[in-house]
Amino acid sequence: MEFKDNKPIYLQIVDLCFHKVLKREWKEEERVPSVRELAVSLEVNPNTVMRSYDYLQSEDIIYSKRGMGYFARQGAYEQTLELQRKSFYETDLLEFFNKMNLLNISVKDIVAAYNKQSK
Amino acid sequence: MEFKDNKPIYLQIVDLCFHKVLKREWKEEERVPSVRELAVSLEVNPNTVMRSYDYLQSEDIIYSKRGMGYFARQGAYEQTLELQRKSFYETDLLEFFNKMNLLNISVKDIVAAYNKQSK
Amino acid sequence: MEFKDNKPIYLQIVDLCFHKVLKREWKEEERVPSVRELAVSLEVNPNTVMRSYDYLQSEDIIYSKRGMGYFARQGAYEQTLELQRKSFYETDLLEFFNKMNLLNISVKDIVAAYNKQSK
Amino acid sequence: MEFKDNKPIYLQIVDLCFHKVLKREWKEEERVPSVRELAVSLEVNPNTVMRSYDYLQSEDIIYSKRGMGYFARQGAYEQTLELQRKSFYETDLLEFFNKMNLLNISVKDIVAAYNKQSK
């Protein structure tokens, strides 16, 4: 997989995992790929994936069972959605509006662009 | 001034300068604050401001006159606006829409949030 | 049964066995649960229990009769008590006192806490 | 420095840092040793110290300023004391009492041992 280089790889992997959870590809209480598996498939070092999983664990999205692997937590979907929404509304959106104002772009323009791309 | 942690300070200063230009606080062909002045008022290391000015220079927003300081270029406003709009439409907006879809947030929600904040 | 995360499961099982011996639930020269039985009741892998039993055997607390299972040794109680007391006085207690000093906790506080919990 | 091997080195370093804070060797809002410095003096890999500092950062004991190093937080002392006391009372102490009961050791014995060692 390809990674951007303006953001740490391990955080991009975290985003990817969020995506999996939100798309229900990672189901609650089920096993997720092992560190090594994911490392191979993403073509990164296992340590890097480990770091992502550490992060996800600290956010209560996954947990580890010794010698057995990592599992998605009960409530992982809700937890992820809430987390992401919060950061969206509290950070992304405000910056977005600021930039709109600064560049003299109206809501109408945004809506137009949205309709265009979703066609 | 307070800076965020997730973005290099020198780029946050660049953003701030863009802001000044777009708000016409930095007028074309007029002198802008010296590296030292800006460093003092922002409470950062002069090297950091230097780096921001280097960047702005490479983007043709400002230029230096030896011994006299930095000046906003003729056409700085247009240049900045175009630059920012381009990155807005080609990058920010697409990411924004992707995130909206992922988090199940509709355009309506965005418009509502916009109207609410601009009150 | 629930296990803690900061200590290997097999050692937690060992502790549990010590407990049984000291509480006279495992009587000397009598049969103790088979590896499989214990594994089922604790909901762990038989290998894990096997490892605990190996450990107990190496400490002369239990022994195996081929085809008949495991038995508590003659003298298991004394052996366990001595073992545990030794490690308690030589290791646990010193660390405990160090931590008390560091956190400015007096013996009085400890005694108070003890009386409170034993009510 | 010597480390035990029943506990990850990075956590032993964390304990050491707690100790520094509680002994007022690390003063609030002052710089603490850089990752590399501490790594050299403890004879461990910088990554390992980094990990300890990450942990301390997540516990709000220290924070980093880019390119400038790590600093003890305002309130680090209180924060550390509270953290340690909490884990002491909620975990260490209970286990300690359990073991005492199991091994038939009385509070008197503990007090005696304490007086003896503090002479």
Next chain:
DNA sequence: GTGGTCTAGACCACC
């Protein structure tokens, strides 16, 4: 100089 990220490779305990 500082923190921070990443890789490669090793070793261990655990299940």
Next chain:
DNA sequence: GTGGTCTAGACCACA
């Protein structure tokens, strides 16, 4: 097989 820790060494961005 799994997670977890550690080392060595490299490279980058930042101040």
